[in-house]
Amino acid sequence: MDIKIKKKPVKKIEEDLLTRLIVAEAGNQPEEGKIAVANVVMNRLKSPLPYLTRGGKRTISNVIQNPNAFESYTNKKMFDIQKDSAEYQEANIIAKKAIQGDLNDVTNGATHFLNPKVIMDRGDNLPSWYYNLEKRGIIGDHEFFYEGIRR
Numbered sequence: 001m002d003i004k005i006k007k008k009p010v011k012k013i014e015e016d017l018l019t020r021l022i023v024a025e026a027g028n029q030p031e032e033g034k035i036a037v038a039n040v041v042m043n044r045l046k047s048p049l050p051y052l053t054r055g056g057k058r059t060i061s062n063v064i065q066n067p068n069a070f071e072s073y074t075n076k077k078m079f080d081i082q083k084d085s086a087e088y089q090e091a092n093i094i095a096k097k098a099i100q101g102d103l104n105d106v107t108n109g110a111t112h113f114l115n116p117k118v119i120m121d122r123g124d125n126l127p128s129w130y131y132n133l134e135k136r137g138i139i140g141d142h143e144f145f146y147e148g149i150r151r
Contacts, residue, residue: 014060015095016083021064022091023081024072025113026142032106033140034091038098039107040144044069047111049147060099110136110144117141 018041026033044052044063053059054066064073072078081088097103107113112133118141119126133145 015099017064018060018095018098019088019092020078020081021070021072022094023087024078025070027087029140033142034094035103036107036139036142036144038094038103039105040110040113042098043109043111052111106139107144108136109146111147112145113142115141116143
Protein backbone atom coordinates (compact mmCIF):
# COMPACT_ATOMS: atom_id res chain seq x y z
CA MET A 1 0.00 0.00 0.00
CA ASP A 2 1.41 3.40 -0.99
CA ILE A 3 1.09 6.14 1.59
CA LYS A 4 1.26 9.68 0.28
CA ILE A 5 2.43 12.31 2.71
CA LYS A 6 1.08 15.77 2.05
CA LYS A 7 3.44 18.66 2.53
CA LYS A 8 2.03 21.40 4.71
CA PRO A 9 1.28 24.36 2.45
CA VAL A 10 3.45 27.43 2.91
CA LYS A 11 1.50 30.51 3.88
CA LYS A 12 1.46 33.43 1.43
CA ILE A 13 3.21 35.57 4.06
CA GLU A 14 6.17 33.18 4.00
CA GLU A 15 6.39 33.44 0.21
CA ASP A 16 6.11 37.23 0.41
CA LEU A 17 8.82 37.52 3.08
CA LEU A 18 11.20 35.33 1.08
CA THR A 19 10.48 37.30 -2.09
CA ARG A 20 11.10 40.63 -0.34
CA LEU A 21 14.31 39.34 1.22
CA ILE A 22 15.62 38.20 -2.16
CA VAL A 23 14.97 41.64 -3.67
CA ALA A 24 16.32 43.58 -0.70
CA GLU A 25 19.48 41.52 -0.30
CA ALA A 26 20.25 40.68 -3.94
CA GLY A 27 18.08 42.88 -6.15
CA ASN A 28 21.17 44.32 -7.82
CA GLN A 29 22.83 40.91 -8.25
CA PRO A 30 22.67 38.47 -11.15
CA GLU A 31 19.95 35.80 -11.07
CA GLU A 32 22.38 33.33 -9.49
CA GLY A 33 22.87 35.79 -6.61
CA LYS A 34 19.13 35.98 -6.04
CA ILE A 35 18.91 32.19 -6.08
CA ALA A 36 21.79 32.05 -3.59
CA VAL A 37 19.93 34.24 -1.08
CA ALA A 38 16.91 31.93 -1.32
CA ASN A 39 19.27 28.95 -0.86
CA VAL A 40 20.66 30.41 2.36
CA VAL A 41 17.17 30.80 3.83
CA MET A 42 16.23 27.24 2.86
CA ASN A 43 19.56 25.90 4.20
CA ARG A 44 18.90 27.63 7.52
CA LEU A 45 15.43 26.12 7.53
CA LYS A 46 16.97 22.63 7.23
CA SER A 47 19.84 23.24 9.67
CA PRO A 48 19.65 21.58 13.09
CA LEU A 49 21.40 24.57 14.69
CA PRO A 50 18.90 26.36 16.95
CA TYR A 51 20.43 29.83 16.59
CA LEU A 52 19.48 30.01 12.90
CA THR A 53 15.76 30.39 13.58
CA ARG A 54 13.61 32.39 15.97
CA GLY A 55 11.51 30.59 18.54
CA GLY A 56 12.70 27.11 17.65
CA LYS A 57 9.93 26.49 15.11
CA ARG A 58 11.31 25.93 11.63
CA THR A 59 9.46 28.27 9.31
CA ILE A 60 10.66 30.67 6.63
CA SER A 61 9.23 33.54 8.67
CA ASN A 62 11.16 32.52 11.78
CA VAL A 63 14.38 32.19 9.81
CA ILE A 64 13.98 35.64 8.23
CA GLN A 65 12.69 37.33 11.42
CA ASN A 66 15.45 35.91 13.61
CA PRO A 67 17.10 38.93 15.30
CA ASN A 68 19.98 40.34 13.25
CA ALA A 69 19.85 37.48 10.75
CA PHE A 70 19.23 39.65 7.69
CA GLU A 71 19.99 43.36 7.59
CA SER A 72 17.12 44.20 5.24
CA TYR A 73 14.63 42.74 7.75
CA THR A 74 16.28 44.43 10.73
CA ASN A 75 16.25 47.85 9.05
CA LYS A 76 12.80 47.15 7.47
CA LYS A 77 13.99 48.14 3.96
CA MET A 78 12.55 44.94 2.55
CA PHE A 79 9.09 46.32 3.25
CA ASP A 80 9.63 49.27 0.89
CA ILE A 81 9.53 46.92 -2.11
CA GLN A 82 6.43 47.19 -4.28
CA LYS A 83 4.67 43.94 -5.15
CA ASP A 84 3.95 45.13 -8.68
CA SER A 85 7.62 45.86 -9.44
CA ALA A 86 9.55 43.75 -11.95
CA GLU A 87 12.13 42.96 -9.26
CA TYR A 88 9.45 41.56 -6.95
CA GLN A 89 7.91 39.47 -9.73
CA GLU A 90 11.31 38.01 -10.72
CA ALA A 91 12.20 37.23 -7.09
CA ASN A 92 8.76 35.71 -6.49
CA ILE A 93 9.41 33.08 -9.16
CA ILE A 94 12.66 32.17 -7.37
CA ALA A 95 10.94 32.13 -3.96
CA LYS A 96 8.20 29.80 -5.22
CA LYS A 97 10.78 27.41 -6.67
CA ALA A 98 12.75 27.45 -3.42
CA ILE A 99 9.64 26.68 -1.37
CA GLN A 100 8.68 23.85 -3.73
CA GLY A 101 12.18 22.40 -3.50
CA ASP A 102 12.80 23.01 -7.20
CA LEU A 103 15.85 25.26 -6.83
CA ASN A 104 19.40 23.97 -7.14
CA ASP A 105 21.62 25.02 -4.26
CA VAL A 106 24.26 27.21 -5.89
CA THR A 107 25.82 27.92 -2.46
CA ASN A 108 26.91 24.38 -1.59
CA GLY A 109 24.94 24.44 1.67
CA ALA A 110 25.76 27.98 2.81
CA THR A 111 23.89 29.34 5.81
CA HIS A 112 25.39 32.84 5.87
CA PHE A 113 26.27 35.52 3.35
CA LEU A 114 27.43 39.10 3.24
CA ASN A 115 28.84 41.77 1.00
CA PRO A 116 32.11 42.74 2.68
CA LYS A 117 32.53 45.88 0.57
CA VAL A 118 29.22 47.34 1.79
CA ILE A 119 30.14 46.67 5.42
CA MET A 120 33.63 48.12 5.14
CA ASP A 121 32.49 51.13 3.03
CA ARG A 122 30.20 52.24 5.85
CA GLY A 123 33.06 51.89 8.35
CA ASP A 124 31.81 48.79 10.14
CA ASN A 125 33.87 45.75 11.07
CA LEU A 126 33.19 42.40 9.47
CA PRO A 127 31.33 40.09 11.86
CA SER A 128 33.39 37.54 13.79
CA TRP A 129 31.71 34.67 11.94
CA TYR A 130 33.26 35.98 8.71
CA TYR A 131 36.63 34.72 9.97
CA ASN A 132 35.39 31.53 11.64
CA LEU A 133 32.97 29.93 9.22
CA GLU A 134 33.84 27.83 6.19
CA LYS A 135 33.72 29.92 3.02
CA ARG A 136 31.67 28.21 0.32
CA GLY A 137 32.10 30.68 -2.52
CA ILE A 138 31.47 34.07 -4.05
CA ILE A 139 28.45 34.89 -6.20
CA GLY A 140 28.16 38.41 -7.49
CA ASP A 141 29.11 40.78 -4.67
CA HIS A 142 28.28 38.32 -1.88
CA GLU A 143 30.47 35.81 -0.09
CA PHE A 144 28.78 32.64 1.19
CA PHE A 145 29.64 30.65 4.32
CA TYR A 146 28.65 27.47 6.10
CA GLU A 147 28.24 27.20 9.88
CA GLY A 148 30.85 24.41 10.02
CA ILE A 149 34.43 25.10 11.00
CA ARG A 150 36.89 25.83 8.20
CA ARG A 151 38.78 22.78 6.99
